[in-house]
Amino acid sequence: EVQLVESGGGLVQPGRSLKLSCLASGFTFSNYGMNWIRQAPGKGLEWVASISSSSSYIYYADTVKGRFTISRDNAKNTLYLQMTSLRSEDTALYYCAREGGPYWGQGVMVTVSS
Amino acid sequence: DIQMTQAPSSLPASLGDRVTITCRASQDIGNYLRWFQQKPGKSPRLMIYGATNLAAGVPSRFSGSRSGSDYSLTISSLESEDMADYYCLQSKESPTFGSGTKLEIK
Numbered sequence: 001e002v003q004l005v006e007s008g009g010g011l012v013q014p015g016r017s018l019k020l021s022c023l024a025s026g027f028t029f030s031n032y033g034m035n036w037i038r039q040a041p042g043k044g045l046e047w048v049a050s051i052s053s054s055s056s057y058i059y060y061a062d063t064v065k066g067r068f069t070i071s072r073d074n075a076k077n078t079l080y081l082q083m084t085s086l087r088s089e090d091t092a093l094y095y096c097a098r099e100g101g102p103y104w105g106q107g108v109m110v111t112v113s114s
Numbered sequence: 115d116i117q118m119t120q121a122p123s124s125l126p127a128s129l130g131d132r133v134t135i136t137c138r139a140s141q142d143i144g145n146y147l148r149w150f151q152q153k154p155g156k157s158p159r160l161m162i163y164g165a166t167n168l169a170a171g172v173p174s175r176f177s178g179s180r181s182g183s184d185y186s187l188t189i190s191s192l193e194s195e196d197m198a199d200y201y202c203l204q205s206k207e208s209p210t211f212g213s214g215t216k217l218e219i220k
């Protein structure tokens with residue numbers, strides 16, 4: 001069974017940093033690109049970042065470019081999202097999802113507030 | 115950036131109705147279009163990929179179609195379990211979601 005389990009969320013002050021993790025199981029993690037997608041409370045879905053299977057290709061939404069860094073450790077079957085200079089508008093439920101979208105995690109909440 | 119204009123934002127419908135949700139792409143995206151269903155408190159579920167292909171386990175009452183830059187998700191006969199939010203997603207370039215459609219009981 002494919003599982004994606006996010007962790008690392010929480011309450012953080014504006015301007016601070018936070019690192020999310022997504023532990024994958026049930027498939028060969030190193031064969032697939034991965035994505036971070038977020039959803040602000042009561043709002044729609046917003047793509048955040050993508051990384052290819054070997055980390056050769058990385059893309060970011062304009063709203064997070066220069067502040068967020070996506071990475072992965074294929075040996076640990078784990079996807080990461082390093083978030084810096086956090087803003088109130090980054091408050092959202094953050095999902096990791098396998099390329100193509102057939103599998104999503106349950107999401108982890110990030111709240112940016114003083 | 116490619117914009118996806120999704121309509122309607124809200125769709126009241128009755129059980130058994132045929133309903134259609136549409137996304138219009140601002141640029142050519144070919145068939146790089148997916149549809150997702152999201153129920154309250156749940157993660158999104160892939161329904162359609164490649165604009166017209168049914169994802170695994172999705173009931174056959176769901177279908178996807180394309181006409182030029184317009185992409186549609188149709189439910190042939192609405193069931194209670196279909197009440198949810200629906201989003202389109204283009205992945206031709208930097209991915210963008212449509213704004214969503216809330217499908218609710220009339």
